[in-house]
Amino acid sequence: MLDVAPKGAYDHGDTDSAATPATGGVDRAGTNDLARLAELVRGAGSVVALTGAGISVPSGIPDFRSPGGGLWETVDPMRVAHIDAFRSDPVRFWSFYGERFATLGAKQPNGAHRALVAMEATGMLEAVITQNIDMLHRKAGARDPIEVHGSIASCRCPRCAGSVPLAQVRMRLQGDPDGVPRCEGCRGPLKPEVVLFGELLPERALARARELCEGADLLLCIGSSLEVHPVAGLPLLTHAAGGTVAIITQGPTPLEELAGVRLRGDVVDELQALAGALGLG
Numbered sequence: 001m002l003d004v005a006p007k008g009a010y011d012h013g014d015t016d017s018a019a020t021p022a023t024g025g026v027d028r029a030g031t032n033d034l035a036r037l038a039e040l041v042r043g044a045g046s047v048v049a050l051t052g053a054g055i056s057v058p059s060g061i062p063d064f065r066s067p068g069g070g071l072w073e074t075v076d077p078m079r080v081a082h083i084d085a086f087r088s089d090p091v092r093f094w095s096f097y098g099e100r101f102a103t104l105g106a107k108q109p110n111g112a113h114r115a116l117v118a119m120e121a122t123g124m125l126e127a128v129i130t131q132n133i134d135m136l137h138r139k140a141g142a143r144d145p146i147e148v149h150g151s152i153a154s155c156r157c158p159r160c161a162g163s164v165p166l167a168q169v170r171m172r173l174q175g176d177p178d179g180v181p182r183c184e185g186c187r188g189p190l191k192p193e194v195v196l197f198g199e200l201l202p203e204r205a206l207a208r209a210r211e212l213c214e215g216a217d218l219l220l221c222i223g224s225s226l227e228v229h230p231v232a233g234l235p236l237l238t239h240a241a242g243g244t245v246a247i248i249t250q251g252p253t254p255l256e257e258l259a260g261v262r263l264r265g266d267v268v269d270e271l272q273a274l275a276g277a278l279g280l281g
């Protein structure tokens, strides 16, 4: 019924039936969903992954949108990680953000990141687009992931525009009496090359993400609540262009009706099972 179709040839017609277990013969354990997803990956000309906070949770990075968000429970991210907070009180901003840099910098990728790298290495995955700033896709060996919210890899001086790598930022942070990493040129506070609240997403990264999603036969949405725009709109591009959207995340998303495949298990288990089904185990 689901034959291996060339690029752009998927036609799932009635999306409601695709998402309804009764018509798909899907068992509760999701085994058939997984087999079907593996089949879609094999048949697709272009597979793209879109990842969110959920893929980093097994690496010990809490999702601030979920309860038990650790660091984020004691502070309001909308206030401390806001561009206005950086501009008005960089010392306070860095007293929070410096801790975040230190915490994130020590985290390691998990089996879900590695499964995507294995897929990419064999040509089954074209690219990874991520909302995460934690660099875990890079650390796992992903080839040039598209970090639409930036990353902690570097900071930039808003005035001089020079980019400073993470290791340097850490040294300057520790060496500054106020705990603020500063520009060597103008002594002004460096800004993380992370998209803060109140800032626009980097246009080039977003344009590339849009292009990839439009051209994807299969978009794997992994560990994202798909609620934060404009990233949340990316699966709509894939769907509108005739591609299949697979949602692999435990929590609910606003795009359930769009999902051609829906997996709800632990993200590491699901992706390792997918890699196994693809012969990459």
Ligand code: ZN
Pocket: 157, 158, 159, 160, 161, 183, 184, 185, 186, 187, 188
């Ligand atoms: Zn400067």
